[in-house]
Amino acid sequence: MTQSPTDPAQSQARTSNSAEHPWPVRSVATKVAQWIDKLGSVWVEGQITQINVRPGTRTAFLVLRDPAADMSLTVTCSPDLLRSSPVPLTEGSRVIMYGKLGFYTGRGTISLRVIEIRAVGVGELLARIERLRALLDAEGLFDDRLKRPIPFLPTTIGLVTGRASAAERDVLTVAQQRWPAVRFEVRNTAVQGPTAVPQMLTALAELDGDRGVDVIILARGGGSVEDLLPFSDEALCRAIVACTTPIVSAIGHEPDSPLSDYVADVRAATPTDAAKRVVPDAVAEQDLVDELRDRSASALRGWVQRESRALQQVRSRQVLAEPFRALDRHHDEVERMRDAARRDVLRALDGADTAIRHLGERLSTLGPAATLARGYAVVQRISAGNEPHILRSVADSPPGAQLRIRVADGAINAASLGPTPAGKNDERS
Known part of the structure; x- marks a missing residue:
């Protein structure tokens, strides 16, 4: 139980220890021993780095070190404890020890007095x-x-x-x-x-x-x-x-x-x-470099050969070996097409000429000249100041009217004597 600040014993202890009233070494050593003794017994794991067993002595001295840190403890035990261990204990062995810390007041050192040592097995x-x-x-x-x-x-x-x-x-x-x-x-x-x-x-x-x-x-x-x-x-x-x-x-x-x-x-x-x-490996790397160089050279030569063959094939093609042959073939084809076009045009012109001639003949047959040649005449009335116009009725030619009679070989000027009844003319004809 912690003493209160007003505890007379604690107050006395503070006042009894000062520069004017220092503690002797034996008092400090005794107090340290008492404090360490209060820790009780502990289990400690470490690695044995030193074993010192003197013949005829009743105490063996060991050094137990932490494997992961630069720290160690002095350990004391009975030599019989080392000899009775089921596994031989040597420097470097991993162990678990059970003991109690003690303070040796004569030298001011701390050691662990152990009563049980267990070697850490491989399985553990x-x-x-x-x-x-x-x-x-x-x-x-x-x-x-x-x-x-x-x-x-x-x-x-x-x-x-x-x-x-x-x-x-x-x-x-x-x-x-x-x-x-x-x-x-x-x-x-x-x-x-x-x-x-x-x-x-x-x-x-x-x-x-x-x-x-x-x-x-x-x-x-x-x-x-x-x-x-x-x-x-x-x-x-x-x-x-x-x-x-x-x-x-x-x-x-x-x-x-x-x-x-x-x-x-x-x-x-x-x-x-x-x-x-x-x-x-320098030799292997040099061999690899040589192999890659040979492979690249071989690949380059192969590529050049392939391209050369491809170029030779292109050059051997007819279009390049005889470049004008295709033009000549197309020239002949153009000539044939032109002749065919000329024949077609001439044939079309001949057909058109024949059609025109036939139409001309038909036109001539149906035209007024042919009619006149068959004995017919075209009668026009001539009036001063007016264009001549064809007579279409007896009414258009009163007596004394100036007439122009066109026949096949020319025209005759005449004067109208007046109309004649249609019946009489029909009987004469």
């Missing part, structure tokens, strides 16, 4: 990795749309791997064999154990910040599930996703892929495969 490690994989997948960190393409010919390649490791040797050897001019920025780090993740994070940050590095290879030559735990660390996976430089994961462990394979832009089966994926 894989289950934790699977849960983390599901979490990262749900956040979309495995999405293919986040994958960055690898440049065709990187000028500088960043390599994060163990010092003097087979993975480093394989990557450098294969890459230089494929493209001798390739350059590397190598960062040697621990690739297993408690210091692996912090060192790899630092190396990734340095290479990602270098603008001259075009791609980064994270390589290790395989190992057990426990050895590959750093490559399934959440902090490392998120750092890979956050990098702006393409990352190639080349862990070389086919059965159980670490999570770095899922978040990396490219997953390589082995470090050698990573070198082949990142660095093009």
Whole structure:
């Protein structure tokens, strides 16, 4: 229960500790020990980085480190606890410990006094990795749309791997064999154990910040599930996703892929495969260039030959071989058509001339000249000041009227003696 500000004991404690009344070291150490003792017993998970068991002693000293952070605790236990463990405990083992924190007042240090140690089995490690994989997948960190393409010919390649490791040797050897001019920025780090993740994070940050590095290879030559735990660390996976430089994961462990394979832009089966994926083969590329050049030259020659044959076919056509033959043929046709048109016109003219002649004959037969030639006459009365007009009735020719009588061979001037009855004239005729 918290004491109120008016608690006499608290007021006394505040007044008893000052520059004029400082606490002795033993009082502070005792109080710290009392405060830490109030924490009670706890379960702690970590990785053993140091085991110190001296013969004949009743206490074993260990260092328990956080795999994802540069933090550790001093642990003490009975040597029998280590010897009775069902799984041999060595440096690098992942364990869960149960104990109580204690403050050693003589040296002013804190240690965890454990009474139970459980080794984290492979099955449990894989289950934790699977849960983390599901979490990262749900956040979309495995999405293919986040994958960055690898440049065709990187000028500088960043390599994060163990010092003097087979993975480093394989990557450098294969890459230089494929493209001798390739350059590397190598960062040697621990690739297993408690210091692996912090060192790899630092190396990734340095290479990602270098603008001259075009791609980064994270390589290790395989190992057990426990050895590959750093490559399934959440902090490392998120750092890979956050990098702006393409990352190639080349862990070389086919059965159980670490999570770095899922978040990396490219997953390589082995470090050698990573070198082949990142660095093009100069010989193969030269062969490809030669093949493409030969194919293009062959295609060009084929095109020229096809066009030449097509041109030759065009030139061999009759219209080009004898260009005036078609004109001559059309000229003859035009002549034939003109002759036919002339004949048709002449035939039409002859027919029209014959029709006109027939009409003229008919007109002559029916005209007044022919009638006059048959003995008939045309009688006109002539009056001074008037045009002559044909007599159509005896009334039109009174006695003494001036007449003009036209016959076939000329005209006769006469005078009218008056009309004669029609009956008398008919009897004479």
